[in-house]
Amino acid sequence: MSPEPTPLPPPPDLYGRGRDDRFMRFLDTVTRFYLPISTRRDRYGRRTVPSTSALLPAVVAARTVEAEGVVSLHLRSADSSVPLPAWQPGAHLDVELPSGLRRQYSLCGDPADRNSYRIAVRRIDTGAGGSLEIHQNLPVGSELTISHPRNAFPFAADPAVLLIAGGIGITPLLPMAREAARRGLDWRLVHTGRSRATMPFAAELGALDRDGGRLVLRPDDEHGGPADAAELLGHAPGPGAAVYMCGPAPMLDSVRAAFDDSPARALHFERFSAAPVTDGRPFTLRLRRSGVTLAVPADRSALDVLREHDPATPYSCCQGYCGVCRRNVTAGTVEHRDRRLSDQERAEGQMLVCVSRAPEGECLELDG
Incomplete structure (x- = not known):
């Protein structure tokens, strides 16, 4: 085995003096301190970028x-x-x-x-x-x-994808369909609306469906009423498909209720307002690294309070399905209300802050 290489000494003085060059030492110190900060990654493996509200x-x-x-x-x-x-x-x-x-x-x-x-x-x-x-x-x-753009509904480019849009809910899904087509994913898109005349971007969507089997335009007036959840989920391209959906609350709620009986793997929503909290009790959150303590009222979610403290807090479905808002709990008792985490993940201290809570008066310490 070859010996460990000997670290190089600091650069010599630029002017031939018998000591290390002070300017080079300064640059070395700055580089060692700031480079790890500027290139560090967050817990999702992404480069951290300073958020801006400008x-x-x-x-x-x-x-x-x-x-x-x-x-x-x-x-x-x-x-x-x-x-x-x-x-x-x-x-x-x-x-x-x-x-x-x-x-x-x-x-x-x-x-x-x-x-x-x-x-x-x-x-x-x-x-x-x-x-x-x-x-x-x-x-x-x-x-x-x-x-600046913010993304609370990220597209993970799953190998098999079902996109469900209700009316103007097509807006976040159109770029997802374009990206799915660009990547060659197995994707389907169902766009519902009152009538064809009220459904935007039909021509753009049609241009993405070159094979003629990926796009379903489903006007209510041509089918005797709105589609039910079984019909919508039935368009999934196969077992294990991820579902991304944006539309009116009744459609979201019906698909959520039927999701467990479908072959789909993960459900991602965009809601313009979170579902109301039921049977909530006040508790507190403590952020371990900063020491900040946040009060969570009975009628608000932990996610609401975290986003108020830090608008860059990641989230997506607000329903306990997608897992984007997952946090690690280092102390306290969690009332799990999600439908995504396994028993092992819960035992390891994971929590979906969009729906899960704590008993009244409990303090949950989050690793963040």
């Missing part, structure tokens, strides 16, 4: 009517020389409208396009006013501000 000035570069009551907007940076931040399928933006209203919209364009973002908005006459402002008072050239 809003970016943007303009409406184009408007397109995509379906009855649906308009898409192409948003460009106000500084056209600077590329927009990168994003991945499932990401969304905060959009601050000229009125001051702030709304969230899924990105439905091409992640490879760093010059513009595309969002699509359905008009809701009985809503809180954001969609009406976009439809009525936001022409091409309008100025607004947008956030």
Whole structure:
């Protein structure tokens, strides 16, 4: 066996003096300290990137009517020389409208396009006013501000994928379908809606379905009513498929209730509001590394409180299915309410903070 190599001495003094060069020693110290910080990975193996909540000035570069009551907007940076931040399928933006209203919209364009973002908005006459402002008072050239993209609905590019979209819920799933086709995955997409006229992006979806067997457009008015969960899940490309779904609450709830009897493996939702907490009791969370203690009220989830403390906290389905919000518990008793973790994973101290809780007055210590 060859001997261990001897570490090289510090660089000699640049000017021939009989000691190490101080500037080189300084650079060596800085490199040793900052390089591990700048290249470290999080617990999911991803490079850590400083989060930012800064809003970016943007303009409406184009408007397109995509379906009855649906308009898409192409948003460009106000500084056209600077590329927009990168994003991945499932990401969304905060959009601050000229009125001051702030709304969230899924990105439905091409992640490879760093010059513009595309969002699509359905008009809701009985809503809180954001969609009406976009439809009525936001022409091409309008100025607004947008956030950096955030992704609470990440696409894991599973080998077999079923995408289920209800109405405008197609927006986060369209980039997923594009990515699945690009990667050559075994994918299916079911898009439901009241009628074909109300279902946006049919032509784009059709262009992805070159084989003619991956896309199902399912208008309610042509089938006597909405699809039930068994019909939707029946389009899975095979046992073990992962399901990604975005749509109205009744559709989400019915698929969730039927999921255990399906051959699918994992269920990922995007909900615009979390399901209400039932039989909740107040408890606390303690973050072991920082020592911060957070109170969790009876009517809120641990995930709600963690995201309020750190908006970058990862989550997806908010229903205890997907496992994205998994955390390690180092002390305390967990009331497990998820439908994903195994008995062994629970015994090892894992918890899905979107639904699981603690007994009243208990303190859960999280390794983070």
